[in-house]
Amino acid sequence: MRNKNIAKAFLSVMTVSAVMTSFKVLDVNADDNNKSNNSSVDVSNTNNVSVISSELNSQNFFDKLGPLAQRIANKNDLYPSLLLAQAAIESAYGQSSLTQSSNNLFGIKATNGQGINTPTTEFSNGSSYTTNSTFSTYPDLLSSLQGYADFLNNNIRYSNVHRSMTPTVEQAAINIQADGYATDPAYSNKLISFINQNNLKTYDSGSVPSNNDQDNNTQNNINTQNNNSNQAQPAQPVTRPEQPKQENITKYVGSDGKETFKLSNKYRTYKLYNHVKGTMRSIRSYGWNKSLNSSKKVFVDCLGIRNYGKNESKWYRIRLSDHSKKKYWVYSKALEMPKVNYIKENKEVSVNTNTHSNVYNHVYNSPYLSKKVKENKDLVDDSYHTSLKAIIDNDGIRTEWYRIYIPGTGNAWIKSKDLLNITRHKEAKNNYNNKSGYAYLNNYGKYRLYNNIPGSSKKAKVTNWDNVKVPSDYLITYDKSGVKGKDNTNWYRINLNNKNYWIASGALKF
DSSP: OHHHHHHHHHHHHHHHHHHHHHSOOOOBOOOSSOOGGGOOOOOTTTTTOOOOGGGOOTTTHHHHHHHHHHHHHHHTTOOHHHHHHHHHHHHTTTTSHHHHHHOOSSOOBOSSSOSEEEEEEEEETTEEEEEEEEEOOOSSHHHHHHHHHHHHHHOGGGGGGSTTTOSSHHHHHHHHHHTTSBOOTTHHHHHHHHHHHTTTHHHHTTOOOOOTTSOTTOOTTOOOOOTTOOSOOOOOOOOOOOOOOOOEEEEEEEEEEEEEEEEOTTGGGSOEESSOTTSOSSOOEEOOOTTOOTTOEEEEEEEEEEEETTEEEEEEEEESSTTOOOOEEEEGGGEEOOEEEEEEOOOEEOBOTTSOOEEESSOTTSTTOOOEEEEGGGOOSSOEEEEEEEEEEETTEEEEEEEEEETTTEEEEEEGGGBSSOOOOOOOOOEEEOOOEEEEEOSGGGSOEESSOTTSOTTOOEEOGGGSOOOTTOEEEEEEEEEETTTTEEEEEEEETTEEEEEEGGGEEO
8 A cells, every 4th residue: 555655656746747748837935924824715607616636737737727817816906827727737737746746836835834744945146946945735725826916915015016006917916926926037028929829818808718639528517527427427518718897896005104295286176085996885975174275295105096997096095194193095197296216227235334313115105105124224245236226206206116126025125325336326416597578477376386396405384276366367477597407407586576487488378
């Protein structure tokens, strides 16, 4: 009996090895805050079917898992094509020893020490090495699919993998590698190639790709488990997954609560709510305090992304003052968002650990919101590798950030001023001249009034249009003009109610 078991185990290892030769399973760093072992799996609308790992192979993998993966991805704001690609690659079409023994399709590691300990391949500085890791176990493959979705939802660093945050599945694949899911430097390229080669994008649109090379007798409705019966199951007609129903799905992204946005010029056209509008029956609305104006800064601690069918809206939870206990939800257009420009930037950098600064999971004070990951003083390695540079423009004040990879933590954002070997951008100075004349205000509500050209002084203040009297004929005088060095735009100093204000030339008609 023992020899028979040994032979069976050897045959299983040889089978997995053959699959791994043609498609190598990649290790992932999906190992923090793992809650997948105890996740509750929503099996509604799955006809209570089960998929057995021993039945999976490269010919039937997508037929058997495709419909379930599509439902779970759609319910969790994910790309079904990316989910299926990762499942197939990580599990070698379900034939890996980890999948066969633990129903773990994605190589998600356990953090509570409970699971299966097995050798795995990891990468460091472009080289691979073998080490032992403890991986999560699941009661079935459906739980593994849901566990993957739970893992991405519970780890804020993967927020930019969700469909509502990423316009294409290609970008989602790039983001999931950059966010630290896998240590293989070519991971995103392998995912994108695999998705295209297997026509998996059709799952994103609600349909299932046809595969003439697959066995036409494969049962696509996945009722292949034969409980206590040796009778052959009759062939079932091939079914296609239903188009995803319009569902009201809201994803929340929390932050440390100290970030601030300004109220937009049109904030009063939107109401305050006790929750994201449309997500609860008992939604209550509130009016704005009359003493507020569009230059008011509000504190933001949570982003809510609501999806209903193909429609998406973004909401923020705000406090009107730092110490206020009252919180309100407001539509994103009621706030003025800082502009962030992302640029690929690959270089080695060193961190100044003597600054009392922090690194964050996103650019601080950006529309994504952010949480502190570490303090600069904890970054004691000699150098770190960057992958992205971000330039954030907050009311004319430009700040540069770099995304660095921190071993054991993943990607994090740090200010350029906290790096020792970075050449920082030097903006051209603003140019002024004493040009005077007359002009008419034209679509001026889209522009702000400043006491100086933004960016020329950190103390540049904004005046709300509600606080000035606009001439009935919209005719104004100006006594100076200037060119903003940062973006080469033209500005004019105008006179309203015997006070001078700077405004962009787009607000004037000459």
